[in-house]
Amino acid sequence: MGHGRLTRFEFEVIAAILCAGEDAYGVRIADEITSRTGREVSIGSLYRTLKRLEDRGLLSCYMGEATAERGGRAKTYYRVEGPGREALRETTRQIRSLLDGLALETRSG
Amino acid sequence: MSATPPPWGRWIVPVSAPPRERGAILGDLEEGFRRRARDDGPASARFWYAGQVLRSLLPLLQASFEELSVRRVFAGVLAGLVLTSVAPAVVDRLVGPGSAAGLGLFAWYGILATATSVAGGYAGVRIARIRAAAPMAFLVSFLYAPLGYRIAADPGSMLPEVGWLAWMLCGAIGGGVLAGRRTLRTV
Numbered sequence: 001m002g003h004g005r006l007t008r009f010e011f012e013v014i015a016a017i018l019c020a021g022e023d024a025y026g027v028r029i030a031d032e033i034t035s036r037t038g039r040e041v042s043i044g045s046l047y048r049t050l051k052r053l054e055d056r057g058l059l060s061c062y063m064g065e066a067t068a069e070r071g072g073r074a075k076t077y078y079r080v081e082g083p084g085r086e087a088l089r090e091t092t093r094q095i096r097s098l099l100d101g102l103a104l105e106t107r108s109g
Numbered sequence: 110m111s112a113t114p115p116p117w118g119r120w121i122v123p124v125s126a127p128p129r130e131r132g133a134i135l136g137d138l139e140e141g142f143r144r145r146a147r148d149d150g151p152a153s154a155r156f157w158y159a160g161q162v163l164r165s166l167l168p169l170l171q172a173s174f175e176e177l178s179v180r181r182v183f184a185g186v187l188a189g190l191v192l193t194s195v196a197p198a199v200v201d202r203l204v205g206p207g208s209a210a211g212l213g214l215f216a217w218y219g220i221l222a223t224a225t226s227v228a229g230g231y232a233g234v235r236i237a238r239i240r241a242a243a244p245m246a247f248l249v250s251f252l253y254a255p256l257g258y259r260i261a262a263d264p265g266s267m268l269p270e271v272g273w274l275a276w277m278l279c280g281a282i283g284g285g286v287l288a289g290r291r292t293l294r295t296v
Contacts, residue, residue: 025133025137026133026134026136026137027137027140027141030137030141042161042164042165042168043134043137043138043141043161043165044125044126044134044161044164044165044166044167044168044169044172045164045165045168047126047130047133047134047165047168047169047172048168048169048171048172048175051127051130051172051175052175066136067140069139069140069143070136070137070139070140071135071136071139073132073133073135073136073139074132074133074136075133075136076130076133
């Protein structure tokens with residue numbers, strides 16, 4: 001608690017970073033989201049969200065290596081911090097709770 | 110022959126993205142482009158790159174605006190006001206108000222106004238280190254240029270006051286609001 005709710009995209013980004021593990025940088029995170037949700041992500045939206053989550057203390061980042069494939073530009077790797085995991089857990093719990101409620105409604109209806 | 114991303118895309122991203130993220134974003138786009146060029150061909154890669162840049166423009170500008178800080182906004186506004194008002198006043202003193210020195214009026218209200226507008230915007234850019242202010246400064250100057258011409262044609266009209274005020278406001282808002290570095294949080 002105390003870190004606010006996650007929007008759907010923030011939720012997806014944090015989950016994707018956890019899925020990508022040590023290799024969580026922009027392209028890889030976008031690929032994870034696309035492969036798991038079927039939605040293509042714009043790099044601009046992704047970085048805006050990453051920055052916002054970092055500002056809220058849910059993520060941290062560090063510079064990686066520059067490669068020729070990236071035109072000599074370095075990667076920025078992201079890591080989910082404790083509050084980020086907590087926010088993910090909390091949001092997951094809320095979603096489950098919501099779905100449980102919907103399931104009950106469906107059965108009784 | 111190796112495929113290259115559209116050059117305009119490489120210009121738009123640095124202009125719109127927050128300073129710290131620019132390198133990583135350009136690198137990601139380059140990596141994605143090369144991967145698609147290899148897998149699907151250059152045309153498909155260029156299409157993807159263009160789509161990414163266009164779709165990223167608004168969120169990147171929003172991210173840049175979220176970095177604004179009150180102190181830097183104030184500094185930007187001040188710099189814009191000084192450049193756009195003090196510089197013309199100095200020239201006015203040197204040339205003399207209403208001087209019939211050749212193309213004085215046109216140069217005064219047109220070219221000079223445009224130049225100081227650009228300079229004011231540029232000062233905002235330098236202070237803010239947000240390059241998104243650059244196109245804004247040029248836009249403001251181009252909007253003002255025709256107005257300056259009309260003022261030159263009819264210096265006795267009310268246009269100078271209205272135009273000057275509008276321009277100063279545009280310069281102050283355009284250059285100043287963009288002149289931020291840290292966040293004025295909206296969330």
